[in-house]
Each structure stands twice: as structure tokens, then as C-alpha cells.
Amino acid sequence: MSVIRLEYRRVSMHFMQGGNGRLTAVQDVSVAVGDGEVVSLIGPSGCGKSTLLNIGSGLTAPSEGDAFVDGERVQGPNAHVAFMLQKDLLLPWRTIAENVAFGVEIQGVAAPERKRRAQALLENLNLAEFAGHYPHQLSGGMRQRVALARTLAVDPTVLLLDEPFSAVDAQTRMVLQRELAQTLKRSGKTALLITHDLQEAVTLSDRVLVMSKRPGRIIDEIAIDIPDRDDPLKRRQHPKVNDIVNRLMERLDIGAPDDAVQGRA
Ligand SMILES: Nc1ncnc2c1ncn2[C@@H]1O[C@H](COP(=O)(O)OP(=O)(O)OP(=O)(O)O)[C@@H](O)[C@H]1O
Ligand SMILES: [Mg+2]
Structure with a gap:
């Protein structure tokens, strides 16, 4: 593997x-994600996926083991890691451009540079004309795109x-999947993505981990092992996708009756 960017060691x-x-x-859990x-x-729900992401972001300290970003032990929230959640968490009183620049502002980047970065990201995500709007004036999908721009803004x-x-x-x-895939490809960023959508996992990723x-x-x-990681819509058509999704369903025991252990957990 190339340089390891994110690693969990026996967490x-x-x-x-x-x-x-x-x-x-x-x-x-031990995982290494390359550059x-x-x-x-x-x-399955409740298996600890969000907990692992929280640990990677430094919001939660693990009971055992460690997480590393760029070889450095994660000891708290830091600028090397950005987090995007199901809820967009945009600030209603800030414009779209000001929301995108929010994380950068906390980092202490000067106003002109903040503006420049926000504008460039909004252009990339086809949101430039909404820079001066407020979150309530956007659709849910557009707000998630703004959240993605804000996540990327801190570089x-x-x-x-x-x-x-x-x-x-x-x-x-x-549409958002394609935008994410293109953005990830263009920026060469490393990503760990949680999803319940197996097809999404297969079409967006280089690798899928099953918990x-x-x-x-x-x-x-x-x-x-499917080409076109930056084009999930094209990947969707690839005959291998279904086979992999089926294998994932098997591993997740989807379709099998709930096992009896659950009542005792
Ligand atoms: N702060 C906390 N205090 C106590 N228990 C917690 C806390 N955070 C998570 N848990 C428990 O840890 C387990 C894993 O939770 P987590 O949110 O990581 O699951 P998940 O895999 O992300 O589930 P989902 O797919 O539903 O989002 C759950 O049983 C949850 O109740
Ligand atoms: Mg979760």
C-alpha cells in the first residue's frame, strides 16, 4: 500500500x-487506509461504525488502541481530518459562502483567502449562484453539497x-455520489465512508470493509476491482457490482432470520 493516511490499531x-x-x-479493529x-x-445498525469515525476525528478517545492520521496519533479534533454527517449542520444565520468558510475561519485563515476558497468550492459543486443565499433557501440535496464544500474547505x-x-x-x-466521487478523484483525498447502501459502497469505493x-x-x-471510480453511475452498470453486493448481503446475513443472541445483548 502507498503511504498510510488513516489507521486504526487494535481499537x-x-x-x-x-x-x-x-x-x-x-x-x-485494525484498519489502514492508503493515500x-x-x-x-x-x-448492521449499532455495530460501532459511527463510534469508529468519531475516534478517527478525535471527538472520542478509544478505550483501547489508537487511531493515527498521517502517522500521528489522534489526540483530539485536528485540521487534518474533516467530518461530514447525515445532518448538514449548517448555521442558519450564515450565508452559504460563510458556512463553507466556517471551518477555515476557525483555523484563522484571513478573510480574502476564505472567500476565495469558498467561491472555488461552490463553483466546483455547481453552487456558485447560491453563495449569498441562506440554508433555508436551499433544498436538502443542495445543503448536503454545501456541507461537502465546507468539509473540503479546510483542506x-x-x-x-x-x-x-x-x-x-x-x-x-x-447526483451527490457522482459529485463526491469526482471531487475525491480530483483532490486525491483519502476517505472513509459509512453507508447502509451497499450499492453506494461498491460504486464509490476502492475497498469495502464489513463489520x-x-x-x-x-x-x-x-x-x-472495477474501473471508473470517479463515475459511480457508469460503475453501476458494471456486471461485477451485483456479484459484490450479493456477497456483502451474505456477509451481513441480510435475508436470514435475526439471530437469537440479540435478545441477550
Ligand atoms: N456516547 C455513547 N454512550 C453510550 N453508548 C454509546 C455511545 N455512543 C454509541 N453508543 C453505543 O455504541 C453502539 C454503537 O453505536 P454507533 O453509533 O457507533 O453505531 P452505528 O454502527 O453507527 O449504528 P447506525 O448504523 O445505526 O448509525 C450502540 O449500541 C450505541 O448505543
Ligand atoms: Mg452511525
């Missing part, structure tokens, strides 16, 4: 449950994306 996470002992959300690589993380090494498109309709989602039910462990890893 486990336990949460104390008020009066009910402790819950192990993530168990002994420019896009990796998807899939797994992070690693992008952590937690179900970024789950709240938008299926058609907008395809088990809680306590979440990595139980499978599939390299996506």
Missing part, C-alpha cells in the same frame, strides 16, 4: 451503561463521511 470501545455494566461497541484511497464501512488529509447522503432522495443521491454485529469487528474486506 476497542467500551461504553458504561448506567447501572447495566459496560457495552462493547467496537472490538479490536487517495476511498474505503467504505458497512455493518483535510482525510475525510470521514458518516452516511452523508442518507437524508436525500434517491435521484439527488446519485459484524456488536461488538463490531471487521469480518470481511472486499477490494473493488
